Amino acid sequence: MDFETVIGLEVHVQLKTASKIFCSCSTAFGAGPNAHTCPVCLALPGSLPVLNKKAAEMAAKAVLATNCTLNRESRFDRKNYFYPDLPKAYQISQFAMPIGEHGWLDIEVEGRPEKKRIGITRIHMEEDAGKSSHDPFRPVSLVDLNRAGTPLIEVVSEPDMSSPAEAVAYLRQLHAIVRYLDVCDGNMEEGSFRCDANVSLRPKGETKLGTRTELKNLNSFRYIEKAIHYEIKRQESILRSGGKIIQETRLWDSVKNQSFSMRSKEEAHDYRYFPDPDLVPLVLDEDWIEELKKNLPELPEIRKARFMESLGLKGDDAATLTASRELADYFEACLEKCSNVRRCTSWVAVHLLGLLNARGLSIEKTPVSAKALGELLQLLEKGDINDKIAREVFEDMAKSGRPAEVIIREKGLSQVSDSSELEAAVQKVLEENPAEVEAYKGGKTKLMSFFMGKVMKATRGQANPKVVTELLQRMLG
Amino acid sequence: MHVAGLARLHMDEGDVERMATQLGTILAYVDTLKEVDTEGVAPMSHAVHLVNAMREDTVGEHLGVDIGLSGTEEKEDGHFLVPKIVG
Structure with missing residues (x-):
């Protein structure tokens, strides 16, 4: 039975x-x-x-x-x-x-x-x-x-x-x-x-x-x-x-x-x-009763639906971000600084929540404010830093509480987009790896990521990946 | 006996008999109220027509643990001491 x-x-x-x-x-x-x-x-x-x-x-x-x-x-x-x-x-x-x-x-x-x-x-x-x-x-x-x-x-x-x-x-x-x-x-x-x-x-x-x-x-x-x-x-x-x-x-x-x-x-x-x-x-x-009704906040289900409909969030992300009012408020404050919805979503839902979980903190006790994270994402959006550097800066922000801009300036982490400076680095990588250059020219185009890794390492991760790709394609072509 | 148990009253057989008669009289008296036609009349819980007696949400003075516990001998570390309730 x-x-x-x-x-x-x-x-x-x-x-x-x-x-x-x-x-x-x-x-x-x-x-x-x-x-x-x-x-x-x-x-x-x-x-x-x-x-x-x-x-x-x-x-x-x-x-x-x-x-x-x-x-x-x-x-x-x-x-x-x-x-x-x-x-x-x-x-x-x-x-x-x-x-x-x-x-x-x-x-x-x-x-x-x-x-x-x-x-x-x-x-x-x-x-x-x-x-x-x-x-x-x-x-x-x-x-x-x-x-x-x-x-x-x-x-x-x-x-x-x-x-x-x-x-x-x-x-x-x-x-x-x-x-x-x-x-x-x-x-x-x-x-x-x-x-x-x-x-x-x-x-x-x-x-x-x-x-x-x-x-x-x-x-x-x-x-x-x-x-x-x-x-x-x-x-x-x-x-x-x-x-x-x-x-x-x-x-x-x-x-x-x-x-x-x-x-x-x-x-x-x-x-x-x-x-x-x-x-x-x-x-x-x-x-x-009217007074009470007027003062009711937007409820989680409605906010979730709004995040999905007007911001285009996936159901899972919308559920995560509306799980608490504070987190949803945080997300929206972040969006005010950086309007890239996908970027804000992944940073708040993955990096920020990851940090809070690791430290056992609630969103109210976050060491990185929504404004501070928004500013970091703004710099990322503008191309001043790349994703990898952004993560490093975020960790520093969480530890020191300092704004992203100060950390980037102090540590000299600004992304290098100047092609003449990068050209020298790319040139050096190509000279040091003649066998791979030969293989690439012979058709092993997968080696592009190998060169990219070497350039990134030589520039301590600060190179603008888009510029490096262009340079590599030109210099290997 | 059930009612006595609920009220934590100890009674012997003689008490029970006397109380049963008395309670019976009371219930019979209450029954006379049933004769009133209450069709369409909302049940009332109070004799006064007063609603919404409320206070604002502000913290006032506390009695303090010393005065609060001053009415009993059975106390320990700021707690009331009672016979154990759970096995």
């Missing part, structure tokens, strides 16, 4: 506000334990939550950018459960009336010509819980409530994905969107973008969903892919041997490359939601 996989994803996106969702405590990462707390997020009696306007706006933007219906009125509910990192014994969330519903993303999966539409069930706002660490030797846990009250949106997809690759494609797109919107820093390791995956199998052709398991602790795209893959294999082997899948939560262990069952939270599914009387409804009027 063949099985098909059904995957639904729940993504928690941490909103990039300065303060928490219901109090004015800082959301900055890395402070000492419980340093960023106040009566509201410590749940001291008598304290009252007040909604952060910016968090509401960021959530609304995410709703608009994912083709969801933006609900004019949404409300906050209490989700009740007992856990020490949740000091109120309930989490403020949105249940009956979330801020957004019924959206979708169209994803591209390698090797398939058409896009696939993945439904988004809902997007709701909620507060994050604190962090507990468990003592390995004593029967105690340590609780830090700095993260309690950090604003989140939870994006719940329909169970529309049928492979790990589709799940990752969906996540990458959602990740790019929230980064473009500037509502989330997208840092998966610090937990700003967290994903839980619901995975189940069913016999091919069956319409009823099988029993699912929920995978947690997936903090990189690579782990998500691996964990889902592992889960599919695990469920398949259970089903094939006639076993039953137990509905449970499983944690991914990225060191052992396997998942293990997490003891399920007691009565985890009886949350007894009810409207939070402390928080009044959020109502978005038309003016406010």
